[in-house]
Amino acid sequence: MAKDSIDPITLAVVKGALEQIVEEMDAIIVRAAFSPVISEQLDRSSGIFHPETGEVVAQGTLSPPLFVTAMQVTTQATLEAARQRGGFRPGDVYIVNNPYLAGTHLPDIKLVAPVFVEGQLIALLATCGHWNDIGGATPGGFAPTATEIHQEGLLLNPRPLYREGVLQEDFLGFLLDNVRMPEERRGDLNACIAALDVGKARMGELVERHGAATVLDTFQSLNDRSEQHMRSLIREIPDGTYRFRHTLDNDGQQDRELVIQLSATVRGDTIRFDFSGSSPPVRGAVNVPRKTCIAACQIAIKHLFPEVPINGGCFRPFEYEIPATTFLGVEYPYAISGYLESIGRVVSTVVGALNPGLPQRALADSISTTGVITMSGTHPQRNAYYVMLFPAAGGYGANAHGDGLVHGPSALGSANYPSVESVEHRLPVRVEALELRTDSGGAGAHRGGCGTRYVYRSLAEGVAVAALGDQHRSRPFGVHGGQPGAGSDVVFYGADGATHLPLRTKGLRVLNTGDVLEYRSPGGGGYGLPAQRAPEEVLRDVRFGYVAAATAREVYGVVLRQMAGADPDAMEVDEPATAAARSRMMKENG
Known part of the structure; x- marks a missing residue:
């Protein structure tokens, strides 16, 4: 069957079935995972990918936005690694977290498995679950003081975890021996394996109903249609080169701002993003691998054109110039655990650059820091180790149609905040405030969304805190006369009164009994004159x-x-x- 001969009803039915498969896989991961970063915060993803190109065909609607592109490059890198080993075999499951290949960071453990039906490779499935720890010097993997990748944790190139259905016990044992809370990590891994097993079974049922040729032609048709849709929307932008400059507060090592300089050239139905003018690689952990920067550009495009179905086809109209001589295109072994801070600003930079060409779609800036606070230590009552991550929510930017979202999760990861009950059960801390931050949204004819104020009180000695955020000085910008949103801040209250980290939002501190940590997340920028x-x-x-x-x-x-x-x-x-x-x-x- 030729790909253009698929009737619309069959296309819609198969498309719906693919989407149902990935939604079921996502649900399994959430329900079976051990750690709250997956089970409550939903930091996980599942997807179906083309067996030859590795392009994403379907992904869960609640997958964090960053994974949409990152899971595709992960699958493509794993596909190449498998080819070098003679190709995938039934029962294989590959594991990978190399950020220079896989587009995110070390705690994101990704699994890739082939789907064979009657000996034919029909599709590739991939899952990702954020592990609460991946070893390294800083519990949780967000390492504000890291200066190279191996200080951040274990680095895994694509390799078989299962070979033809046989678990590689020695390899898994080595992996679990080198992470904190190994049984929790094992549980999270098994949740993703279960999702792959169900996904393979559902794909087999789909092929049985419609035939392999129809399913594969549907893959191609869906991606081609998204490409055509995206190209038609790019034609809305007048040809020309659009420029924007944005900054990060610092790299976590020196109090010196980093520049993101973008030239976006629109020609017909293509856009070329050129980041050549950005700051060079830095010693701190806010460097970004090239593929991660590309993923951030695609998040921005999705914000500007939300109507395009997300799959590999909508990535095709874009070209990139991201030199390794900039901190946005680094290679091994630069530290990258603070990459979320940088790519958040990449998203803002792309939006800022293209706003003039899309006046009706123009967006004020949103929270673009993940502002992760990690707490770790040994629980005094249980004598058991704990690690817990707290991503920030904050304000979204306003637009021509209304005010910005209040207390929204970061547009990068969309990770939920864990329940207060879960926090206080697992950690010797009390959550004393979880509230909107008054006056943090940028003023405007349409107001930016408010940020959030979090307050934690330590109930024990030795609660280790790692803060890895940004956007204290580089506040979310407004558009068309709208004012910027408030910046982020981290404040500690102890015997010495209110104090800050040397670099304000990045660093380490130990809380003793009664000490208080306050985090204030940014608000969104305003739209139009107040x-x-x-x-x-x-x-x-x-x-x-x-x-x-x-x-x-x-x-x-x-x-x-x-x-x-x-x-x-x-x-x-x-x-x-x-x-x-x-x-x-x-x-x-x-």
């Missing part, structure tokens, strides 16, 4: 705690009158005073 925001919307913001009453007056020119003491639900707009204040602001803003 004086153009409707007074009733400002009043609503004050009622909900998004904006302080003083800010409503000073920034938005809206004066509030309280009718019943301090009850925010009883506030109303003082119309004459507001009209005068807003007229003044409009004149000041031209």
Whole structure:
């Protein structure tokens, strides 16, 4: 059957079946995993890939965005490694985490397995589960003081974990001997293996119903259609070169900003991203492998064109110039465990560059730090080791259609925050605040979303904290007159009062009993002039705690009158005073 002869009904049915398979695989990983970073925070992914090209065909709707591209390059690297060994065989399962090949970082353990039906290779399946620890100098794998990759943990090139269905016990034993909490790691690995087993069974059933030729032709048709769709949208952008400059606060070693310089050249239905003008590789852990930078560019494109179905076809219209002489294209052995901070800013840079060419789709900047706080130590009651990761949520940028999302997960990983009950059960800490950060969203005709404030109190001695974040000085930008969102911050309260890490959002600290850690995540940028925001919307913001009453007056020119003491639900707009204040602001803003 020729790929263009597939009737629309069959195409839709097979497409739906593929999507159902990956959703079921994702659900199995979540339900069977041992560690909360997978079972609660959903830091995992599953996908179906073309057996010859390794292009992604289907991926779970709740997969972290970064994995959409990263899982494809992982599968392609594993496909090449298998070819060098004579090709995949039924029952093989390869394991890999090499970030220079696999596009993320060492804790992301990826498995790739072939699907054979009656001796024919039909598809490749891949899963990823974020391990709570991968060895290395810093528990959890987010190492703010690392200066090369081997300080960050075990590095695994693509190699068989199962050979023709036989588990390589010695290799697995070596791996588990070199990570913290090995039984938890074993449980997470088995969850991904179970997902692969179910995925292979479901693919076999699909082939039995429709035939191998139809399934393979559907792979090609779905990817070709996404490519055509993406190219048609790129044609909306006027030809030309669009430039944008963004920064990181520092690399975790020196208090010196890093520059991301992008030239995006649009020609017809293609875009070429050139990062040649960016800062050189650094000693700290915020370097980015080339393939990871490419994945970040694709996340930005997905934000600008959310209607395109995600598969390998929509990646085809793009070219990249990311030299190894920049910190965005590094090779072995540069440290990369802080890569999320850098690629968050890459996403923002691509959006900032293309905004002028897409005025109706323009986006203000969002939280682009993952702001991971890792806590580890030995629990005093259980005498057992613990490691737990806390990714930050924050504000999204506003756009022409409305305000930014409040308390949204990072657009890179979409990892949920664990439940407070889970945190306090597993760690000797108390969560004293998990609340919106008032006034953190950038002001505008449409307001940026608010960031979040987290407060932890240590209930024991020796709670080791590793902070690996950014965006304290490099705040989320606004567009069309909108103001930037608030930056991030990390504050410690102890016997010496309030103190900061030397590099503010990156570093190590040990908490003793009663010490407090406060993390404040960024808010999103605003869209349009603040004086153009409707007074009733400002009043609503004050009622909900998004904006302080003083800010409503000073920034938005809206004066509030309280009718019943301090009850925010009883506030109303003082119309004459507001009209005068807003007229003044409009004149000041031209």
